[in-house]
Amino acid sequence: MTGTGKYRNFDQMRQSIVASGCEIVTVAVRRVQTNAPGHEGLAEAIDWGKIWMLPNTAGCKTAEEAVRVARLGREMAKLLGQEDNNFVKLEVIPDPKYLLPDPIGTLEAAEQLVQEGFAVLPYINADPLLAKRLEEAGCATVMPLGSPIGSGQGIKNTANIQIIIETAQVPVVVDAGIGTPSEAAQAMELGADALLINTAIAQAENPAIMARAMGMATEAGRMAFLAGRIPVKTYASPSSPLTGTITN
Incomplete structure (x- = not known):
C-alpha cells in the first residue's frame, strides 16, 4: 500500500503508484474534503477503477471525529465508483509532535465502526495486547508502526511487531517509519503481510524509482520469509564439506 501525501505534484504521485505495483492507496478524507494544499483535485487524479481506495481519518484527534470522517470517506469512495468499499484506515492522533496514536480512542472508534459495517484497518503503536483487543473487536487488520510517521527511522519496535505477527489471526500491516527498501524487506522478513509506505517514496529525490525499489524489496522480503x-x-x-578433500 502507498499513500498520496507529501508528493511534489500529481504526476510524481501517479508514476510512483504505478512503479510500486501497489493495489491499495490511502487518501486523507479530511484533507480532500477541505481542499487542503496539495490535495485539491486528488480524488480525480487517480484512476479508481484500477486502484482500491483506502480512506483514512488522518487529522482526527478523537474517536468521535474519526467515526464521522470515516463515514464521509465511505461516501467519497461510493461517489468515485467503489460501491462496495467499506474500508477505512483508522487514525486517532491527538499528539501533534510525535504523532503517536491514541490507543483508547482508536479502540473506541474501531468498535463503533465495526458495528457500522466498516472493514477497519487501525493504525496503532506496536502493542501486542492492543492489537489483540482490536482483532477481537472485529478489525480487518492491525497496523503497528515501525517508528513515528515520516521519521524514516526504520523498524524500531522489532520485538513487539514480531509478537503481533505471531499471535494475530488477521493480516498485519507495518505502517509508518520505513525509510529504505532494506527496511521494507526487514519488515516483510519478520512475517508481515503487507506494508504501507508514503513519505519514504514521496520525499525521495526520485519518487518513482524509490517506489519501484520499495515494491521489489517488499516482494523479496516476503519470499525470504516463506x-x-x-x-x-x-x-x-x-560451505564446502571437509569430507572427500585431497590429502597428502
Whole structure:
C-alpha cells in the first residue's frame, strides 16, 4: 500500500503508484474534503477503477471525529465508483509532535465502526495486547508502526511487531517509519503481510524509482520469509564439506 501525501505534484504521485505495483492507496478524507494544499483535485487524479481506495481519518484527534470522517470517506469512495468499499484506515492522533496514536480512542472508534459495517484497518503503536483487543473487536487488520510517521527511522519496535505477527489471526500491516527498501524487506522478513509506505517514496529525490525499489524489496522480503532463513550460529560453518578433500 502507498499513500498520496507529501508528493511534489500529481504526476510524481501517479508514476510512483504505478512503479510500486501497489493495489491499495490511502487518501486523507479530511484533507480532500477541505481542499487542503496539495490535495485539491486528488480524488480525480487517480484512476479508481484500477486502484482500491483506502480512506483514512488522518487529522482526527478523537474517536468521535474519526467515526464521522470515516463515514464521509465511505461516501467519497461510493461517489468515485467503489460501491462496495467499506474500508477505512483508522487514525486517532491527538499528539501533534510525535504523532503517536491514541490507543483508547482508536479502540473506541474501531468498535463503533465495526458495528457500522466498516472493514477497519487501525493504525496503532506496536502493542501486542492492543492489537489483540482490536482483532477481537472485529478489525480487518492491525497496523503497528515501525517508528513515528515520516521519521524514516526504520523498524524500531522489532520485538513487539514480531509478537503481533505471531499471535494475530488477521493480516498485519507495518505502517509508518520505513525509510529504505532494506527496511521494507526487514519488515516483510519478520512475517508481515503487507506494508504501507508514503513519505519514504514521496520525499525521495526520485519518487518513482524509490517506489519501484520499495515494491521489489517488499516482494523479496516476503519470499525470504516463506523460504525460511538459516539458523544463526555462534561459530563458522564451512560451505564446502571437509569430507572427500585431497590429502597428502
